[in-house]
Amino acid sequence: MGTPNPASTYNQSTDKLLSILELLCVTGQPMRLNEISSKLNFNSSTALRFLNSLERNGYVYKDLDSNKYRMTYKICGLASYVSNSAEIINIASGPIRSLSYSLGECVCLAISQSYQVVYVYVCDGPKRILQSTQRIGKIAPMHATGVGKVLLTDFSDQEIDEMIAERGLTWYTENTITSKDQLLKELQIIKKQGYGFDNQECDLGARCIALPIRDYTDHIIASMSVTGPAEAMTDDFYKVHFDEIKRTADEISARLGYQQKK
Amino acid sequence: MGTPNPASTYNQSTDKLLSILELLCVTGQPMRLNEISSKLNFNSSTALRFLNSLERNGYVYKDLDSNKYRMTYKICGLASYVSNSAEIINIASGPIRSLSYSLGECVCLAISQSYQVVYVYVCDGPKRILQSTQRIGKIAPMHATGVGKVLLTDFSDQEIDEMIAERGLTWYTENTITSKDQLLKELQIIKKQGYGFDNQECDLGARCIALPIRDYTDHIIASMSVTGPAEAMTDDFYKVHFDEIKRTADEISARLGYQQKK
C-alpha cells in the first residue's frame, strides 16, 4: 500500500484511463475534449484516444451537438454487480430503505476492509436539503466514525494494534479519539451499551448513532448508522427513535442468521 | 457506432483494462491471476500489470491469503456520482423504493438514449427469490419493452423512423412487435390508455406494466415499470394495484413540475 511497484509491474494507461473516468464521474457535467486534456495534463490527442476507446466500449457518450463527453450508465451496471454480489446488501437494503424513509434521515451500512471502513450501502434521507456526503464505496477511518468504532468492538487486541500501526489515529476534529487508551475505553462503553455515537469526530457538524450487524457466526460483520447534522441528531432524537433503529438493525442480523442471546 | 475508428485514434490498453474490470465485476467471485489471464487470453505478466495498476488505484483488492483478486467498492462510488447527478433519480428513487417495498415487486425507471432504453434506477422486489435481471445501466430495445414503448409514444414519426432505421425491430419472442404498423397501433393504444404492457415481448416469462413520467415541459422524460414473472403479473394483479402504481408515477411527475391537465 502506498509503495509503488517497480515500473515494469504496472501500467500507465490504467492510471490515465481511471483519471479520465474519475474526472467525468465526479464532475458530473459533460466536458469538452480540451477541458479534459488540460485538467489532466494530457496531450489532446492522447485524451482523444482514451475517450474514443471509452466510447467504443459504451462507457462514455459524446454528444454530437455540443461535442461534450459524458458518462453513460454502463458503469452503474458494472457497479451493481459488485454491490449485488454481497449477500448482506441484498438482505439489508430493504430494511435500511424503510428506516431511512420513515426517519427521513440518511442511513448507512458499512463493513471493515483492510482496517478501514467501507460504506457498502447508503440511503439518503429525503428530508435534508444538504444531503450527506456519504456514498457507496466511500472509505473512512475506523477510529473516527461511529460505524468504525462499532466494528472495532469485535476486533482482537492484536487486530486493533495492527489497525493503529497501519492507519494511525489521525486527528480530524477536536473530538477525534487520538490515543489508544481513549479508544479502548470508548470501545468498552460501546460494547456494553450495544451502540455507539460519532460526536463530530470525523467531520464537524455531523453526528451519528451506529449499531452492530451480526450474522450466524455471532460476529459483527457490518455496522448500520443513522447520520445527520449535529443540530438535528440530538440525544432526544435518538431517544425517540431508538427502538425503531434498533429493531431495524436486529431485523437485518436476524435475516443473516444471528440468534439473539437472552 | 459499430464502425471501429482507425487504429491511431483509439487505445488498446483501454479495451484490456475494461475487459478485466468487466470480468471481475460480472463473475462476482474473487479470481486468481491465471484464471483472469487465461479467460481473457492475456499473457500472465500483462494481466498482472493491469491488476497491479488497478490495485494501486484502489479498484481491485488482492487477497494475500488466497492470492485472488476481487473488486473493491470503489467503482460503486464512481457509479454513484453518475446516477446521483441525474436529478430525476434523486427525485424518483424515494417513491420507487416505497412502491417496490409495498408491492414486493421489482420497479424500474428507464429513459431513452440513442434510441435505446437505459434503466437508470432499479429496485428489486424483496418478495421474489428469482430476482429480475434488470439492473441499473442495462440497455434494452425500445420496441420490445414496456418502458420503451411508453417512451416511444412521445416520439415524432421521424424519430420513430430513425429508431427503426438505426436499431431495427428485432425479434425476441413470439410476442415481439416486429412491424412498424403493429408498433404504431400499439403506441396509439398506450397513448390512449396512459399505460402499456410488455407481454413477454422481450423475454419469455417476464411481464410488466409501464407508465410515463413527465416533467414541467409536458414531455415524457422517463418511464416507470413494475416487472415480474408472467404468472404473478396477471391482469388481476395490475387491476388490484393499479391505483397505487399510477399514484407513484404521478407523484414523480408532479415533483418534476408536471401540471396534470384535466
Add this chain to the structure above:
DNA sequence: ATGAATATTTTAATTATTGAAATATAATAT
C-alpha cells in the same frame, strides 16, 4: 521434504503510444 502449480521478475524485441505540427471542422465576430 519433495514435486507441482502458480506468481513474479527479468529481458530483448516489438509495437503501441506519444506529442508536435498540419489539417479539418465548428463557432464567433465582422
Add this chain to the structure above:
DNA sequence: ATATTATATTTCAATAATTAAAATATTCAT
C-alpha cells in the same frame, strides 16, 4: 457572407511503454 478564432482530429516520426518467453521465486499439496 467572409474572416477570425477556437476547437477537434489526423498524421507521422521518435520514443517509451508494452509484450511475452524464459528464468526465478513463491506457494500449495502430498
